[in-house]
Amino acid sequence: MKKQGLPENITADDVAAAAGVSRWTVNRAFKRDASISPKTREKVMKAATEMGYLPDLRAASLASDRSNLAALLIDDFANPHKLVMLERITRIMRKRGWDSLLVNTLDRADAGSALLNASQRRVDATILIGIQFDDEVLSAAQSARRFRKLIIFARTSNSPDTISIAVDDEAATTEIAHYVESKGYKRPLYLAGPRTYSAHLRRKETFCCFWKERQNYAPEVFSVSKYDPMLSSEIVRQALCNRPKDTLPDIIVCENDALAIGAIDTIRHTLKLRVPEDIAVIGFDDVPLAETLNYRLTTYRQPITEMAEYLVDVLESEQDTNLDKTFLGQLVVRDTA
Amino acid sequence: MKKQGLPENITADDVAAAAGVSRWTVNRAFKRDASISPKTREKVMKAATEMGYLPDLRAASLASDRSNLAALLIDDFANPHKLVMLERITRIMRKRGWDSLLVNTLDRADAGSALLNASQRRVDATILIGIQFDDEVLSAAQSARRFRKLIIFARTSNSPDTISIAVDDEAATTEIAHYVESKGYKRPLYLAGPRTYSAHLRRKETFCCFWKERQNYAPEVFSVSKYDPMLSSEIVRQALCNRPKDTLPDIIVCENDALAIGAIDTIRHTLKLRVPEDIAVIGFDDVPLAETLNYRLTTYRQPITEMAEYLVDVLESEQDTNLDKTFLGQLVVRDTA
DNA sequence: CAAAAAAATGCACGCGTGTGCAAAAACAGT
DNA sequence: ACTGTTTTTGCACACGCGTGCATTTTTTTG
Numbered sequence A, B: 001m002k003k004q005g006l007p008e009n010i011t012a013d014d015v016a017a018a019a020g021v022s023r024w025t026v027n028r029a030f031k032r033d034a035s036i037s038p039k040t041r042e043k044v045m046k047a048a049t050e051m052g053y054l055p056d057l058r059a060a061s062l063a064s065d066r067s068n069l070a071a072l073l074i075d076d077f078a079n080p081h082k083l084v085m086l087e088r089i090t091r092i093m094r095k096r097g098w099d100s101l102l103v104n105t106l107d108r109a110d111a112g113s114a115l116l117n118a119s120q121r122r123v124d125a126t127i128l129i130g131i132q133f134d135d136e137v138l139s140a141a142q143s144a145r146r147f148r149k150l151i152i153f154a155r156t157s158n159s160p161d162t163i164s165i166a167v168d169d170e171a172a173t174t175e176i177a178h179y180v181e182s183k184g185y186k187r188p189l190y191l192a193g194p195r196t197y198s199a200h201l202r203r204k205e206t207f208c209c210f211w212k213e214r215q216n217y218a219p220e221v222f223s224v225s226k227y228d229p230m231l232s233s234e235i236v237r238q239a240l241c242n243r244p245k246d247t248l249p250d251i252i253v254c255e256n257d258a259l260a261i262g263a264i265d266t267i268r269h270t271l272k273l274r275v276p277e278d279i280a281v282i283g284f285d286d287v288p289l290a291e292t293l294n295y296r297l298t299t300y301r302q303p304i305t306e307m308a309e310y311l312v313d314v315l316e317s318e319q320d321t322n323l324d325k326t327f328l329g330q331l332v333v334r335d336t337a
Numbered sequence C: 001c002a003a004a005a006a007a008a009t010g011c012a013c014g015c016g017t018g019t020g021c022a023a024a025a026a027c028a029g030t
Numbered sequence D: 001a002c003t004g005t006t007t008t009t010g011c012a013c014a015c016g017c018g019t020g021c022a023t024t025t026t027t028t029t030g
Helices: A012-019 A023-029 A038-051 A057-064 A080-095 A108-120 A135-143 A169-182 A203-215 A229-240 A257-270 A304-316 B012-019 B023-029 B038-051 B057-064 B080-095 B108-120 B135-143 B169-182 B203-215 B229-240 B257-270 B304-316
Strands: A069-074 A099-104 A125-128 A150-153 A163-167 A188-192 A220-223 A251-254 A280-282 A299-301 A325-327 A330-332 B069-074 B099-104 B125-128 B150-153 B163-167 B188-192 B220-223 B251-254 B280-282 B299-301 B325-327 B330-332
Touching (some): A012 A023, A023 A038, A080 A099, A080 B080, A099 A108, A099 B080, A169 A203, A169 A251, A188 A229, A304 A325, B012 B023, B069 B080, B069 B108, B080 B257, B099 B108, B125 B304, B150 B304, B163 B169, B163 B304, B169 B280, B169 B330, B220 B229, B257 B280, B304 B325
Parallel strands (some): A069 A125, A125 A150, A150 A163, A188 A251, B125 B150, B188 B220, B188 B251, B251 B280
């Protein structure tokens, strides 16, 4: 693919020679708020464009020790909400001049190595958008130092070395619980996802506490080991298929939409019951599928855009403590509850 | 987050001093098949581990002109199949030692700038997994040179400067068409996606030619401007909602699963008809949702894993011509056709 | 119009590693 | 022990740009 007659690598020196200035002036032309006169910059840019020159970000990063690059670690691709977060985060990062290194963490054992992988590229920050990051991994990460910032997105963590950006699970779940109560549901079933350690959600706990306190009994709880609609379908089937009708829950409150979608499928196609008339369902996240004709899912929307903007604020921030932040989302009432 | 008392940046020099060897020996220890004695390597690695040293990949890339990094450009996050490709590609790349730079291309106008963005990081290859890459962008990319390899994934292109890795659309669509014919469908409707230029699919054309040749009439065709289930639902509704029953298609053949899912939703929930009894549906891709209880979609599965493995072969290949390759997938018959 | 202030430009040095070759060390065979 | 061979190690130089400061040019001001 090498074009003949064209130099293999155009550097700032080449452009400098062509424009009749020094190399440093060339690089200044490419740097915002650099001290350079408008007409020199124009002259340089003209030469650069003709020669197809663009600064080498590796060298820039090496020299300045800032890369404008952040690693995104993800491990849970079955959850459609991940796609939404990924899209929003990469879009907003790019809009604000940040590139993203995507690292697909294979499993829990792999998380540590993924972290080191990112650190070798000397990224300015590492963003965790997954579930399999437990204490060991986090402490290993810290002991390896080389991590400027370790950000946990859409999940809260108590680790002091970590910055957590997430919705306020307690507020959100309380709002959901109030809604469930106000609609007169009496036998809620809580469908929880995998339980994690360092970085977790406080949804199940909040819902159950709320219900026990207000209604004087604990809701039934089932747990799915992965945020995967098909797995959720299977767990709900096992939980409900042989039960007499009057012992069935009247609503399934799900930790997120992936679980809710699986639950709805089972209710409709395996149990042959109606949603919401026989069993209502409520989700969390508001994934694109939740809005489709088929699901029309009642769910809680996280303000992902706002969270992603704040994420970039954090990337660009100089301070390194007290950056945790929680957000409020909004209950989206559709047809399933 | 700086740990006190620890040096800010541990370099190979530090490790060399600690291990009593030269810097070059330290770096050799980290390089496979480098000429180094086992016990020296062990000694170096021990010191390196204690000090938390890992080679700086930016500097390595700068010096060697190889980054083991490839850019992934994506623009179409509404299509669930993108998530599958992304997952598979990043997983296999990582397994084989490659990192990925994810670039979210905002729109067609942005594609060129995204390409330049990637080139500034001096990636070894740029992989296009989107639709909005037309001739202009590709030629701009080439004229900017700095692109070692430009790979178009899951789409074919005739550009000589490009490497295309895709399923054999003609073979796949022919298999689908044979299936449709053999099942006795008589009024197929082809639901196509957005039409593109340089990088395209040959599905619609193949299906229509096949049908015209064998049945002597052209199937009806509708086109959706984005691979988005909700948009597909809307187009199908407009196309079919006021039609007398006997003029409705008996099968909708969709360019991919995103469209098929939207079509099914409309058939069931808006037209109040049954799938496949009233209208059958067939998709393409075999996204995870296709397998769920709710859809049980008949579709064509692309061998993404195999394609991703080949992609890495291409990344590692020295030659730079004749690397295009097409793959055969498999028809997955479920309940919708 | 000269002097002072401000803006623009040039430069030595450093960032951390790879390459190819030369020097040194280890090993083999007699 | 001695030579020839192979393995291992060290090193000068290069990769392309940023930083901080010194120098030059331009602008401002009395």
